[in-house]
Amino acid sequence: MCANPVEKIIRFLPPLPREFYNRDPREVSTDLLGKILVRRTGRKLLAARIVEVEAYLGENDPAAHSAVGRTPRNAVMFGPPGFAYVYFIYGNHYCLNVSCLPEGTAGAILLRAAEPLLGIEIMAKAREVAIDTTGGLRNLTSGPGRLAEAFGITRSRDNGKDFTDQKSGLFIVDDGYSALEIVTTARIGITKAAELPLRYLIAGNPFVSGAARLKSGNPG
């Protein structure tokens, strides 16, 4: 085992610290691109490089779940920075966020897409549906619902987990990779404040969700 050199590196990297998340969601968003989301359950290790996120600014952001004020559902976003906010959407999917800003101030980053690095077999098994029908690996984690499913994220298991605590088994690490070019666009799937450029992605990365089509010359 451990034939994968990437695994040796990732296994010993520490979680990003609390201060990393204790900032404006827009700053955290740009810095999260290129970082690695890690999920540890027992001996199993999942890892994927984050290539697309969205910032949700808090009570003054009409598109954010926190816009309605604190409720049992969104309470994590009003707590301290660096905790998992997981919600269930459209009767089908979970989505994974990280809380930002100090306790009492809402804010979060939605993790929308990533490039699988470790545990690809496990991710494929968790996704199960239609792995080979369209995009191969791209099908695993390109989109917030897919990413959550590939990582086995559910609200009951993961909502409120501490991203800075290694024992939570869910955290983000920095392997020194830096995103070459960051593009901002409007956020996806919202109706309010839909014009704000709060979606961040790595330019040209094939694992970005949605209209990240490859240019003409797209091979077979």
Add this chain to the structure above:
DNA sequence: AAGCGGATCGTCT
């Protein structure tokens, strides 16, 4: 290759 609509249920009014 791109656009449309159904599925499905927790959360808040």
Add this chain to the structure above:
DNA sequence: GACGATCCGCTTG
């Protein structure tokens, strides 16, 4: 009782 920070499959070009 309505709607949503989505995904998938089917249809059309």
